[in-house]
Amino acid sequence: MLQIANIRKNAKELAERLAIRGLDGDTLMSSVLEMDERNRSKRTEMESLQAKGNQITSQIGELYKTGQKAEGDALKLQSVEIKDALKQLESDVESLDQELTQLLLTIPNAPSIEVPKGKTPEDNKQLFLWGEMPKLHEGAMPHWELAAKYDIIDFELGVKVTGAGFPVYKGKGAIFQRALIQFFLNEAGKAGYMEIQPPLMVNAESGYGTGQLPDKEGQMYHVGVDDLYLIPTAEVPITNLYRDVI
Known part of the structure; x- marks a missing residue:
């Protein structure tokens, strides 16, 4: 989730980066900043009223101590009004906080400004190639046929037990799967990564x-x-x- 402090500071840049994803970045950033401004204004109002309420509470005690009951009673009524107003302000601030959070959650991460604009794979830029594309010999079999031929992965059993997308690895297939996992964990460890x-x-x-x-x-x-x-x-x-x- 984008942080509100980052949006306040870099709204224009973030809008441009979101536009790369085909989003209306300007509208999104404007909506966030407008809601943030309302939220901060309401919070400032609440904090100011809280400070005033604390001050009045202190004054009430002093007035009663010095025998100024009428003045103390008047401030006490004012204190009650402030408490009622604070309840509403606190509710407003909480609602605005939630609305702002929900809005921020709908905004995806902004890509690097170097990412090309586009909506399909054809819009991607090929930066480099590594290795050579394999040339399959005539009669080459797809992986699912090889798995069935050597009885190492059973897709039908997976469908029976769970559903599509959950194959059952058998025999050497299960061993190979486990070995691959261990191999990559070992290689990552050699590279200095902590498991x-x-x-x-x-x-x-x-x-x-x-x-x-x-x-x-x-x-x-x-x-x-x-x-x-x-x-x-x-x-x-x-x-x-x-x-x-x-």
Whole structure:
């Protein structure tokens, strides 16, 4: 989520970067800044009234101590009015806070200004190529046919047990899958990375922290009893290790 302090400082730049994604960056930034201004104004009004209420409360005590009951009673009535007004202001500020947060949550991260504008893969710029495109020999088989031929991945069993997209790895297929995972973990360790085994479920705050929520809520498995979400990738818990830290 874009931080409001960043938007206040860099609204024009962020609007230009959001436009790269095909969004109306100017309107988005204007909406945020307008709501932020209303929020800050209402909060200032609330804090000013709180200070006035505290001052009056102090004066009431002094007036009663010195026998000025009539003046004290008058200020006491004023204090009650201030408390009632504060309740409304606090409610207004809370509502504006929530509205601003919800608006910010709908705005995606702004891409680098160097990213080309576009909506289709054809709009991408090819910066470099690595290696050579393989040339398949005649009669080359796709991976799903190879998996069936060597009985290493069973897609039909996966559909039976769970559904599409959940294959069953068998025999050498299961061994190869496990070996690949271990290989990449080992290589990452050699490169100096620390291995972490994070939770496979996260709370809503973590989902908001990496942008899975609120717009991808319907794409995540949710355990309602505990209000936890199954992670789509390790990016979610790993990134949230540093939430509110940096």
